[in-house]
Amino acid sequence: LAGSSLNAQKALMDLHCLPKEVESTTDQLMTVTLGSQEGAFENVRMNYSGDQGQAIRQLITAHMLRRVAMCVLSSPQGKRQHLAVSHEKGKMTILQLSALLKQADSSKKKLTLTRLSSAPVPFTVLSITGNPCNEDYLAVCGLKDCHVMTFTSTGTVADHLVLHPSLATGNFIIKAIWLPGSQTELAIVTADFVKIYDLGMDAISPQYFFLLxxxxxxxxxxxxxxxxxxxxxxxxxxxxxxxxxxxxxxxxxxxxxxxxxxxxxxxxxxxxxxxxxxxx
Incomplete structure (x- = not known):
């Protein structure tokens, strides 16, 4: 047993440390498959209209905000492959990615993505963040708002939780982060503070409230x-x-x-x- 363990350790060390050669018998190691769905990617481009349009434009131009319009909903324990897409007109669309992922060897270069559902959001979406530990949860952030949407296995919205981070004038949400290894802990990062919620316990009062x-x-x-x-x-x-x-x-x-x-x-x-x- 000790000898086998030493051999395994040596093999791993050789794998990591010894120089390796890569031989290619083809000029094209990777192929691109295009997934599309009529209307699924309409109005994804940012539109700086509305009351917050000018402020959003300035923050993105100054690199203080980074827009995230698409997010894969998946977790190690889950089996679904869904893509969440945010649209400029306050709408979230859920697409099924299995057509792309399961047909990698297909001769087709263009495959149709199945649109599962759409859900309205009452603000301009700037970033979306899926929970790596629970593919049901998606945090959706605007300039001043943060909602958590819960999806069913079929992609429809089962619950819509509104958080109230209470932002002062001039403050804005940079992004939301799911804490590592947690299904319920969510941090809302703003320019002035960081609030960390445990949504399984209290969606109103944060567990942590950090300032600089x-x-x-x-x-x-x-x-x-x-x-x-x-x-x-x-x-x-x-x-x-x-x-x-x-x-x-x-x-x-x-x-x-x-x-x-x-x-x-x-x-x-x-x-x-x-x-x-x-x-x-």
Whole structure:
């Protein structure tokens, strides 16, 4: 048993470390299959009309917002392959991707995607985020709004949850993030704060409410391990902040100011007038 284990470890080490040669017998290693559906991708292009149109245009042009118009709904435990598409006229469309995924060897270059359902959304959708742990859940964000839609296995809407992040004038939603490994924990990232909800417990009051002592939030991610759960945030100053998700930082004590700055040592990253590399 010990010898087999050593042989397996050596084989893995060789696989990762030894130089490898790639031999190709074809000029075309990959082929492209086009999936289409009449009307499925209409009005996907951003339209900057309406009350928020000018503000949205400015934020996207300044790279403070990134629009995400399509999202695959899938999870390791799930079996469906659905594609959610947002339209400019406040509508979400769910398409079935199995025609593309199951016919990779087909001689057809153009396959029809099945449209399963459409659902109205009462605002201009800027980003959509599927839950990697539960393919039923989709977070849909606008400039000031965040809704969580629950889909059935057939692609129809089973539930529509409206969150109330309470944004002040001038603040806007950057994106929503499902916390790693969780089916119910959702973080709403805005320019002024980060609120983390556990939708299985309370969809109104956040479990965590994080603020910066100065500057604006540009982006957030999460790093989880068996020992701890941490938030990592980059600010408009270019500084990177970290904060452990624990009882002392929870929202039951009120808003929590993040002050832990990650020290980044790099010759090109220098602090000039309170900003790193010209800001985040």
């Amino acid at each position: 002592p100065s500057g604006k939030i540009r982006d957030v991610t999460f790093i989880f391990s068996d020992e701890s759960r941490a938030l990592v945030l980059i600010a408009s100053s270019g500084y990177i902040y970290t904060q452990t998700l624990e009882d002392s930082s929870s929202a039951k004590h009120g808003p929590f100011y993040i002050t832990n700055v990650m020290e980044v040592k790099h010759t090109d990253l220098k602090d000039m007038n309170g900003q790193v590399a010209g800001g985040g």
